[in-house]
Amino acid sequence: MKKQTLNLNINGEDFELRIFPNELLVNVVRETVGLTGTKYACGTGQCGACTVLVDDEPVLGCMTLAVSAAGSKITTIEGIAEPDGKLDPLQDAFLKTNAIQCGFCTPGMILVGKDLLKKNTNPTENEIRHHIKGNLCRCTGYNGIVRAIKKCRDDMAERNL
Amino acid sequence: MMEKNKFNAVSKITRRKDGMAKVTGKETYSSDVRLPHMLYARVLRSPYPHARIKSIDTSEAEKMGVVCITYKDTPDFKYNERQVSIPEKTYRDRNVLSEKAHHVGEGFAAVAAKTEALAEKAVRSIKVDYEVLPGVFDPYEAMKPGAPKVYDEILLGENVLPIENNIACKRQVSEGDVEKGFAEADFIFEHEFKTGRVYHAQMETKSVVCRPEPDGGITVWPTTQSIHNTRQLLGAIFDIPLNKVNVHRVAIGGAFGSSIQMNTCIPISVALALKAQKPVKLSLTREEDMYDHCKYPSIIHLKYGLKKDGTITAGEMKTVVDIGGHNIQAYPLLGCMSGWFVSLYRMPHLNFEGTAVYTNKAPGCAMQGYGNPQVSFAVESMIDMIAEKMGMDAIQLRLKNYVGLGETFWGQGPTVRSIIRSCGVEEMLLKGKDMIEWDERIKPEMKTGRYRRGVGVARGFHTSGTGAPTPGEVIDYSTAMVKVNEDGSVDVSTALMCHGGGTLEAIAKIAAEELGVPIDKVGISPSDTRNTGYDVCTHATRGIYCGGASVQRAAKKAKERLLEFASRLIDVNPEALKIYPEEGTGQGIIYLPGTLQKNISVGEVAKMAQLKGWGTAIGVISHRQVNCPPCFVTNFIEVEVDTWTGEIKTTRAVAAVDCGTPVNPDLAAGQLEGGLCRGIGLALLEDTEYDTESGELTCGGTFVDYKFYTPVDMPPVEHVRTFFATTYEPTGPFGAKGVGEAANNATAAAVANAIYNAVGIRFAEAPMTPEVVLAALQKQAGVEK
């Protein structure tokens, strides 16, 4: 097994990495690149803490070979605020509604929630819950998180009026 | 100007100070710590539940250029990872690495390498010759003569303690004459209740980074709820003076009690780092974590005697707790269980007998409630059964017998007693009853159709810390430093930990309130063991009540100094001065009440004091609370039972807590919601089972088969309502008590009581899975299986 060159664009920055083919995207993002906002929590695709966006779609970093993402655009939680630091509206909603407890699931929740609001600007509570059901949270019982996504939905609707 | 009796910071909804880091992915958890030249560790763990090593050969691993240690290389020091009790009551059965496995997953050897992949390869190359011993998995089997012995002897304090019949420890507590009490009763009720071996499933697996220092010391970034206890135990194991053991506080990805103890991965990484002379990181995989800890399961035999009018004359609880392969302080657990039992309902005569038993399973440890959800499940189910049998309203029976205002409360077993000075039990029961439309309830036999709904209630409490007037078996105090900076901002420094619930947010508010500065002006300092005084641990729902009290006192001291400086500048007696937060300037303003003159900002005073060389307005306090008031909790839950499948859905819930003054109202409500979710899981879903052949978890140790609730399993946001009792705890900081553990203590019983109201079947064993429920429904309907 030989190291391969892997070109990735992560959060708008180009990286030329040398990695083994058996390395997982979550570990490359965390250990090789040093973006530790993406988490390892279950390692079996059950919890969503390792979620990153590959070409704008949420995928599980713990179930993705890093080499298979060659040439893709990767977005992690560190990459969704604007360059000047202005938060993404959903980050802002999580902050304002205190949808966070320990915060370990928060990056994955925000990335998946953002994906929902991109695809459906007016989701029902049921649609919200279904869209984030691949992301587990042990602290909140989910209500805070659902409220945050609803708030972001409503804020966005208000802005578009 | 300030309105009387209104808080400026406490009880205000603010954006949590760690929120920005958490929503941007920049918060640093233990598992995120990366250091230059850091090595990655893996541990060789036992595939057998009970085995001794005959020989171990690490030569293949060493050829790979890794650093390798075995049980032969680690200090010969027995420890108990939980350092909350006094030494004489601390049972010690653990080594850094062991030559004997007491459960699958116990560590024998470890390696550190440049990559985790290399470490994994090296650890798998270690050859072990095992003497496989017969295992024991059931506590009753374990107590039988001739059963496999999990231990021959351990240490209690400094003394050797032989272990007989696998009994780790026992505890018996009685008051009055229980037999006399039962003799006085008109009715006797007796039943057995069981709860499962739930796994904490905190999202971040336990992790640690240890860096050896040039002076022979170590710096550690661990997953922990207590940096000081971690420091002390590492100092003792590795014989390093404490001033050379520095343990940092880093964010924790969920705890629920799983890191009260110094986690076993920590000393392993220390041993590797000392040998490698490089930083070493050891992050558990999920499967390792699941073999590391779980909630104590319980079997509780409960008996109550009552007069015809519903007065309890006597109560008796006998419990057997299967603690698994290590004793992570089952002795205080049993004491606490007696306290939970005694403090729920008045009993003139009582008896408690608890037995903790070793088996070859993953060790049990504290998990949100420390025996309280288990005890409350039994007692609160039983109260409903009694009410049903006696034809009384379940709420009235509770109101008649609950331990409340002015009565004695055992906050942490028989040695930690205090008088209840604030109590919202009645308020919560009566208000919650209206919110859930309790009076609309109909009896189960009047319900028809496939889907049947039922409403249940249960109440409970948790202790706020473990303080008491006299030093007991449990250590409890906190240290805080509050200092006013030269621009009027404030630094608060403590070793308290936030597990996510908002403890540090609360202490910032307490400091702001005491000082009269805006909450935005208060910062929480990063902390480590060198720069903070001792704090026992953020456990036992003590963060706000005990930790917050120390912060309030430190802030008060800093304020006194500040006002003294101010008095020199504006020529007013310091006793006459007050401070309020001014919105416009964002400063605390020192003023003389009744006059608009003589105002000066906190920042100006602090700056002038610096320039004039008067010093810094600073307060440092070590404080022990002499009470541990109960934070009461009440849950009303509505479930819907699918009588065709046995599936149960929670459809509505009302959760209330009497936390005195809610310091963080929205975060406290969030705790109630989270507690509900986990409590319902305890009732209906979660357990870990073992294959008694292999000694392995039948779920395999991963989330593929260990399940907890997902977003779609909980009722809609609007159907989960929370509220706070309107109480004020006179001994707490600004009237506050705890919340944390109370949040899930009553839930499982409320679910069981709701199921009874839906279908008329009493389930006394959790989890109540669809399979179990359907079988009982069919039995009820007379269907032959």
Next chain:
Amino acid sequence: MKMNTRIISHEFDYHAPDTIREVLEMLDQHGSDAKIIAGGTDLITQMKMGKRTPSHVVDIRKLKDLRYYVEGAVIKIGAGNNFRSVMEHFANNVPCRGLYEAIYSIGKTQVLNMGTIGGNLSNGSPKADTAPPLLTYNARVKLLSLKSERLIDLKDLHVGYNKTVMEENEIMTEIQFDALPKNTAGAFEKKARVGSDISKITCAVTVTRDNDVCRNCNIALGAAAPVPMRAPVAESIMKGRPFSDQLLEDTALQVGREINPPAYGRTSVEYRREMVAVMFKDGFKRAWEQAGGDK
């Protein structure tokens, strides 16, 4: 404990060919040393647990040639379509409602993006959620190797627990079935422990209605036997008869009798029999409504 869910511990070479032909050549060359990776959610878990240790991993995720749909008398689905794409494609397709609901039940956003319909069927699991609805459509799958192409009935694909008839050098390229008749609708029922979970047991029903007569009622079950299965005897009870509550009860009982599940965990065989009966009734009622007897 020889597993590590944070990393893949064994070594392999990775290949991401541009054409199906190259994929087939690689499979031909490496035989059992090679494994196909599409979505990755199954293979990577197995590799982490040490259950599979291929020396060559062949990535077919980027093969556009496996991502297509053909509508007409025969409906064709490229095996490389991910779950999301298939779910969206069939979102408003009443006859194929069962397939839509099956994928919806898989449900996790990330897995919908990653997992493919071909992967779901090829891994051989009796729990594969897409298998039961496709079985009720009498679907066929196309298996391709360097030297042959064969079209087999889906019901013949699975031959044992996690076993299929696929040769080591074959890949699945297409799933196809004859367009379903008018007045047809379907449903998929799943029992699981929590909202996003592997199936405890599943039931797909596809019904064709002729006013009050049930012209056809195809029933398939997942996790009910070592392989996904149809319930032919139960189907024959319904077929061609006017609907009645009694008929539904009789059919449901028979569905329960036909399953052959392994007993494991807390889910007894008896419980599963009772569950499939209930699930069949629930699914049938929804499908019957939708099938539009009023047309």
